[in-house]
Amino acid sequence: MTTERADLLVVGAGPAGLAAAVTAALGGLRVTLLDAGPGLGGQYWRHPAPGAARELRSSTRRYHHDLRTYAALTDSVARLAERGALAYRPNHQVWTAAVSDGTSGGFVAHAVDRGDARAEPRARRYSGSRLLVATGAYDRQLPFEGWDLPGVFSAGGLQALLKGNGARAGSRVVIGGTGPFLLPVAVGLAQAGAEVAAVCEASSGAGWLRQARALSGVPGKLVEGAEYAAELARYRIPLRPRTAIIAARGDRRVEEVTTARLSAQGAVVPGSQRTLVADTVGVGWGFAPQLDLAVTLGCELTGSADGNEVVVVDAGQRTSVPGVSAAGEVCGVGGAVLALREGQLAAEAVLADSGREPVTGAADLERVRRLVAAHRAFATAMHTAHPLPPRWGEQVGDDATVCRCEEVTAGAVRAAVDEGAGDARQVKQLTRAGMGWCQGRMCAAGVECLVRSTRPDAPSAGAPLRMPASERLVATPVPLRALVAESDA
Numbered sequence: 001m002t003t004e005r006a007d008l009l010v011v012g013a014g015p016a017g018l019a020a021a022v023t024a025a026l027g028g029l030r031v032t033l034l035d036a037g038p039g040l041g042g043q044y045w046r047h048p049a050p051g052a053a054r055e056l057r058s059s060t061r062r063y064h065h066d067l068r069t070y071a072a073l074t075d076s077v078a079r080l081a082e083r084g085a086l087a088y089r090p091n092h093q094v095w096t097a098a099v100s101d102g103t104s105g106g107f108v109a110h111a112v113d114r115g116d117a118r119a120e121p122r123a124r125r126y127s128g129s130r131l132l133v134a135t136g137a138y139d140r141q142l143p144f145e146g147w148d149l150p151g152v153f154s155a156g157g158l159q160a161l162l163k164g165n166g167a168r169a170g171s172r173v174v175i176g177g178t179g180p181f182l183l184p185v186a187v188g189l190a191q192a193g194a195e196v197a198a199v200c201e202a203s204s205g206a207g208w209l210r211q212a213r214a215l216s217g218v219p220g221k222l223v224e225g226a227e228y229a230a231e232l233a234r235y236r237i238p239l240r241p242r243t244a245i246i247a248a249r250g251d252r253r254v255e256e257v258t259t260a261r262l263s264a265q266g267a268v269v270p271g272s273q274r275t276l277v278a279d280t281v282g283v284g285w286g287f288a289p290q291l292d293l294a295v296t297l298g299c300e301l302t303g304s305a306d307g308n309e310v311v312v313v314d315a316g317q318r319t320s321v322p323g324v325s326a327a328g329e330v331c332g333v334g335g336a337v338l339a340l341r342e343g344q345l346a347a348e349a350v351l352a353d354s355g356r357e358p359v360t361g362a363a364d365l366e367r368v369r370r371l372v373a374a375h376r377a378f379a380t381a382m383h384t385a386h387p388l389p390p391r392w393g394e395q396v397g398d399d400a401t402v403c404r405c406e407e408v409t410a411g412a413v414r415a416a417v418d419e420g421a422g423d424a425r426q427v428k429q430l431t432r433a434g435m436g437w438c439q440g441r442m443c444a445a446g447v448e449c450l451v452r453s454t455r456p457d458a459p460s461a462g463a464p465l466r467m468p469a470s471e472r473l474v475a476t477p478v479p480l481r482a483l484v485a486e487s488d489a
């Protein structure tokens with residue numbers, strides 16, 4: 001197996017990785033851009049797969065924002081690729097990354113190439129003097145009765161179906177969870193012709209009142225908020241604050257949804273339950289950064305206001321590991337504009353460290369730094385105003401499945417806590433919750449909430465919620481054939 005070499009390896013072609021790859025290549029570095037998906041743009045600019053019908057591509061445009069920036073970046077990738085300055089490798093899932101063991105130093109990314117649907121996935125190896133991790137985030141979930149019924153989706157999943165396939169998952173939808181991301185999902189579904197019966201927002205909204213300073217730094221977000229409010233009114237979508245979806249029921253798929261009011265601590269208010277008819281449910285409790293590669297590489301992490309661990313970076317997005325940078329949601333969930341600008345800053349720092357001239361002028365660079373600071377302050381305000389309900393675990397019945405891969409119930413998690421487990425890691429050791437195919441991506445937050453509500457004296461219970469990132473040497477399932485090819489080499 002040959003190894004393709006570059007000055008900079010970028011993993012992730014979302015807003016952060018795209019901006020970084022283009023900036024670095026414009027600055028004269030040879031860049032390889034790897035992404036697990038079939039197209040450029042990540043979650044924010046998810047599009048139908050290349051080759052999809054033109055009608056589908058144009059009908060999904062309405063779900064997007066700032067397509068001008070997307071078009072400029074994708075055009076740049078095409079031009080830079082033609083010049084041989086940038087190699088874009090779609091359908092390449094990096095399953096691990098490491099410091100290169102050769103004499104030249106640098107890093108190696110081990111990927112599975114799934115580009116040819118008719119052939120077996122192939123092992124590929126890429127090396128770079130420097131590496132940028134821009135692997136984004138995934139939806140954060142909390143368990144509730146019936147959350148594993150067909151018809152229950154993550155909010156991001158509903159959005160991905162709209163943007164990537166032009167498909168609405170159902171006709172009558174209830175959206176729940178917390179955070180501003182629920183709004184574009186509800187509006188997108190309504191634009192696609194679905195009836196959105198309610199958006200159940202667990203927080204009261206009052207938390208924003210204490211965040212006036214953070215809001216004043218990002219006036220664009222206020223405009224966006226007002227636009228969504230107008231769209232909700234236009235489609236007659238009720239927004240119910242301090243309300244949550246607590247059950248989905250149906251024979252073989254969702255037929256009805258129970259919602260309830262929440263107390264300030266996130267406990268269900270007795271007698272406040274309501275039943276809504278629905279065939280589809282979309283739930284999102286914010287996002288969790290996709291940290292596998294950063295953890296494997298040894299990057300230092302810190303806690304963020306939403307309870308996630310995130311990669312520690314300096315003003316140039318350099319991590320604690322020399323030569324490794326990080327940008328976008330892996331450094332903290334904060335939206336596409338932040339991701340884009342962090343990617344730009346990361347590339348400028350890599351150019352400076354490589355002795356190259358900057359691509360961005362000094363005044364513009366200063367403006368970008370200010371923008372990043374303002375969006376980070378906004379992100380902290382958003383996390384503070386939309387916390388996970390601390391007492392969520394109390395209303396999850398013993399029969400509810402918490403870890404869906406290993407089929408571990410809430411009752412089994414509680415029994416493990418009674419036996420002495422004090423955090424999600426110990427629960428995993430006793431029950432296998434988090435050891436299955438998704439490696440805890442779906443259940444980690446739920447297990448942590450159950451531990452806290454079952455054992456208020458647990459070491460983690462009084463502290464702010466912090467979900468520890470797991471070390472996964474193999475970040476994603478990888479066929480043995482690909483590993484064999486690697487070992488032959």
Ligand SMILES: Cc1cc2nc3c(=O)[nH]c(=O)nc-3n(C[C@H](O)[C@H](O)[C@H](O)COP(=O)(O)OP(=O)(O)OC[C@H]3O[C@@H](n4cnc5c(N)ncnc54)[C@H](O)[C@@H]3O)c2cc1C
Pocket residue numbers: 011012013014015016017034035036037041042043044045092093094095134135136137138139156157159160184287290293327328329330334335336337339475476
């Ligand atoms: C399902 C989902 C839908 C979302 N939809 C929206 C939306 O509609 N509007 C909005 O404002 N925000 C949305 N978000 C939030 C959004 O993630 C960010 O605001 C923005 O896209 C972050 O940019 P990023 O570059 O950090 O990460 P992303 O855009 O997530 O890009 C990360 C990229 O890394 C790739 N990747 C990850 N791991 C690997 C690996 N091991 N090997 C190779 N490639 C890898 C992914 O395929 C992805 O393309 C969504 C998030 C999720 C999880």
